[in-house]
Amino acid sequence: MSLLGAAGIGLFVGAVVGALGAGGGIIAVPVLTYLLGQSEHAATNGSLVIVALTAAVALPGKARRGQVRWRDGLVFGAMTLLGAVPGRFINELLDPETLFLAFSALLLTVSAVMIIRSIRDLPGEGSADPDPQSRGGVTKTAVRSLIPVAGAAGVTGLLTGLFGVGGGFAVVPVFVVFMGFGVRQATGTSLLVMIIAAGVSILTGVVRGTFVLDWGLVLLFASGSMVGGVLAGPLSQRVPPAMLSAAFGVLIGVVGIITVVRTVAGV
Structure with missing residues (x-):
């Protein structure tokens, strides 16, 4: 594929991240x-x-738009250290076939979860996304528990280090369920977490001397992705989150099936 094509695909990946606050890495890995x-x-x-x-x-x-809770995002991001460093070590130990079979399982699991959640939310209040946090303060019904939040942060870091994904698809539900965020604030804050988790994994690879890639190709891809992320921001304010999640879930399912077939077939 041409370098122009790489930038075009990057534009699409960025649109996914900008709209959902998640999912860019899940698409970028098989595309690359x-x-x-x-x-x-x-x-x-x-x-x-x-x-x-x-x-x-x-x-x-x-x-x-007031959709980033900086303190919560920074604390959660710091806790991703629990998994990001071990995840990087595991990534280096796995052979390519095993790595991508595990990645395929992740894709199909995320697809199923997102589709089920979106179907549940479409008829109800989930699609309206009143986002009480944007009106100030934490809702009284918010359930905060350090154990599940720390556990989710560790899993996010593990997935980031192991598969090169941002982990936003895991962070958003945790912010909504355990920390009382509205969906839009959860997706906004997840971007901060993704930056921290990815940065820790990159630094670990650089220190170990295993962070090798085609910088020209990746930066061109990233350029398109960054443009897509900016353009898709306003879109995420107009389309119901449940509809975005449903579409993304279907897309991830298709990518997951293609990935597992190609990995098993060795093509």
Whole structure:
């Protein structure tokens, strides 16, 4: 595929991140491997750069709308250290086939969860997304528990280090269920977490001397992705979150099926 095509695909990936606050890495990894000819480990490395840069560009727009809770995001992001460093070590130990079979399982699981949640939310209040947080203060019904939040942060870091994904798809539900965020504030704050988790994983790889990738290709991909992230920000304010999640869930399911078939077939 041409470098122009890489930028075009990056534009789409950025649109996903800007609209959902999640999902860029899940799409970037198979695209870098199957369409742009990167090795499995190089693709997970490149995805980390793409996710971090795209989230960094999309974050200010969310912040201007009051949809980023900085303190909670920074604390949660710091806790991703529990998993990001071990995840990086595991990534280096796995052979490419095992790595991508595990990644395929992640894709299909995320797809099923997102589709089920979106179907549940479409008829009800989830699609309206009143986002009480944007009107100030934490809702009285918010359930805060350090154990599940810390556990989710650790899993987010693990997934980031292992697969090169940002982990926003795991962070958003935790913010909504355990910390009482509205959906839009959850997606906005998840961008901050993605930057921290990806940055920690990149730094770990650099220190260990295993962070190798095609910088020219990745930066071109990331450039398109950053533009897409900025353009999709306003879109996320108009389309019901449940509809966005449903569409993304279907897309991830298709990518997951293609990934597992190609991994097993060795093509």
